Amino acid sequence: MRLSQLPFTELLNAFRSREPTPGGGSASALSGAVGASLLAMVAGLPKPRAHRTEETERLTAAGARCAAIGDNLAALMDRDSHAYDLVVAAFRLPKNTDEESTARGTRIQDALRSATEAPLDVMRACAEAIGLAAVVAAFGNRNASSDVQVGLELLRAGLRGAKLNVDINLASIKDETFSAAIRREAEYLAGEGERGVSAAVSQLESER
DSSP: OOGGGSOHHHHHHHHHSSSSOSOHHHHHHHHHHHHHHHHHHHHHSSSOSOOSHHHHHHHHHHHHHHHHHHHHHHHHHHHHHHHHHHHHHHHTSOOSSHHHHHHHHHHHHHHHHHHHHHHHHHHHHHHHHHHHHHHHHHHSOGGGHHHHHHHHHHHHHHHHHHHHHHHHHHTTOOOHHHHHHHHHHHHHHHHHHHHHHHHHHHHHHHTO
8 A cells, every 4th residue: 555545653653664665755755745735725725815816816726736746745755665665675686796796786776866866856846835835825814824834844844854865865876967967956946945935934924
């Protein structure tokens, strides 16, 4: 069964088990999924601050997109775990001959790329949701401002946690062109996330 379909207590048991997965990457995706879902909730509450048609449409669109991002991040919990399982399996391959050693090295590098791309997608999703938070903060129900802030903190945790996984995997990848491109995007997404958090928080504070 997929992680996103487990009862909550079983999901916690999976995280606390001695198995290497689910680990920090899946936890980052989970954090982001809850954060995006909170923003979607606030966007759908009655008595929003949106009054004009354009404002209502922007709020509705932001809420719908955050809900979709939450679903995507839930799926990424499983993808991240699967990707790391492939890394573990690759390291367990035999290396008794030159041919086996070469094949093992290739499999490890391929698996590490997948294990890097999964948390990068978590970063992309979290950064996108954070970018929508200012709209929710501006036009959502004023009484739910703390929910927006909690959502932002969870998305920020998901973004930062995913970057940690990206960084640690890049350290073992030999393809320098691949690594440089991923590193640039990860740094960009981290910066965009922080700017998005600041913009949303400033919007909330301006409404007080």
